[in-house]
Amino acid sequence: MRHKQRVTNMSKEPNILDPLEVAETWCSDGRKVALATVIETWGSAPRPIGSHLVIDEEGNFQGSVSGGCVEGAVIAEAMDIIESGTPKILEFGVADETAWRVGLSCGGRIRVYVERIDG
Amino acid sequence: MERSTLQAINVARAARRAAVVVTDLSGGASQVFLEGARLQPEWDGLIVEALRSGRAGVAAVEGRSLFVNVHLPPPRIVAIGAVHISQALAELAAVAGFDMTIIDPRTAFATPERFRAVELLAEWPEDVLPSRPLDRYTALAALTHDPKIDDYPIRTALEAGCFYVGALGSRKTHAARVERLGQAGVPADVIGRIKAPIGLHIGAASPAEIAVAVLAEIIEALRSRDATGRTGGTR
Incomplete structure (x- = not known):
């Protein structure tokens, strides 16, 4: 049954600018999916609270949580979370060398919630 | 999740x-x-x-x-009139991230050939809007100059609390419109929400330039809404 579903659902192309639509389509296609969401920002942050990045188990992604500054780190974490199923809150700041090797050049700080889509 | x-x-x-x-x-x-x-x-x-x-x-x-x-629902533009300005506005709206619908009962104007990648309804607004209601996340641009087509959607948009209501027409055309809406019982402060002459004052002359002015005015209204999502007290 699952194989049939894959074939029928794959015909619908999602709007690639809409991460939640992409996430649903990827789930229908049988891909394992994580959703990252900006939950808090301080100072100058590139993407507003509520912005989404969607990631699959191979590291494919759509959407954004920053201007491209921290996506790499979020994707790496998301791939672990797809495995474990345990959600995590990530925090990024400017030149935050101790916790993360990536940071926001704009000088802001963001927190990102990463969770697996289950079911 | x-x-x-x-x-x-x-x-x-x-x-x-x-x-x-x-x-x-x-x-x-x-x-x-x-x-x-x-x-x-x-x-x-x-x-x-x-x-x-x-x-x-x-x-x-x-x-x-x-x-x-x-x-919240994404902002949407409903244009009344499948006119030259609407052709340019449809292209610009897509780039700026607005959904767009064009309504015009005149089948000579509302042809798929004139409008490609936009929702086009060759019907009277009176027949379309009850089943596809305007809401406060919608901008209405009335672009036909024809009261028979424009007046109903303008009134409906004001009642629905659309974040933008604009109407094409000269000052004289608009003065006559204000008169008609007043006689129909629309309060003066509500009529005052209509942006007319339509568009930001950038000296727009061609249909495409007027479309830019209209879209800019819509964006201004969208980004200056108060916390309740409304630009003025209509309900």
Whole structure:
């Protein structure tokens, strides 16, 4: 049954600018999916609270949580979370060398919630 | 998040229904609340405020840390009149991220050949709008100059609290429109919400330039809305 579903659902192309639509389509296609969401920002942050990045188990992604500054780190974490199923809150700041090797050049700080889509 | 939750969010968004998603950040479940649905009292304050402000954020409720995300319907432009300006406006609206619908009962104007990648309805606004209601996330641009076509959607847009209502026409045309709407019982302050002559004053001359001026005025109205999502007190 699952194989049939894959074939029928794959015909619908999602709007690639809409991460939640992409996430649903990827789930229908049988891909394992994580959703990252900006939950808090301080100072100058590139993407507003509520912005989404969607990631699959191979590291494919759509959407954004920053201007491209921290996506790499979020994707790496998301791939672990797809495995474990345990959600995590990530925090990024400017030149935050101790916790993360990536940071926001704009000088802001963001927190990102990463969770697996289950079911 | 459960896949069924994700689906519920997407169904609400596709139906232009505002939705609030509450996620327990300690790893608990996510819940979806739809605008207009009945709420349990313990959720009432949080959800109503989220819908009112449109603002997402973290909230502490009974010792739990919750993330409240708000999905308001994307802004949409409804243009009355499948005219030359609408052809340019359809192209610009797509680039700027607006959904767009064009309504014109004159089948000579409303042809698929003149309008490609936009929703086009060759029907009277009176026949279309009851089943596809305007809302406060919609901008209405009346572009036919013809009161028989324009007046009904203008009144309907004012009643629905559309964040922008603009009407094409000279000052003289608009003065006659104000007169008609007043006689039809629309209060003067509500009539005053109509942007006319339509468009920001940038000296626009060609249909494409007027479309730029109209879109800029729509963006200005969208970005200067108050926290309730309205630009003026219409209801």
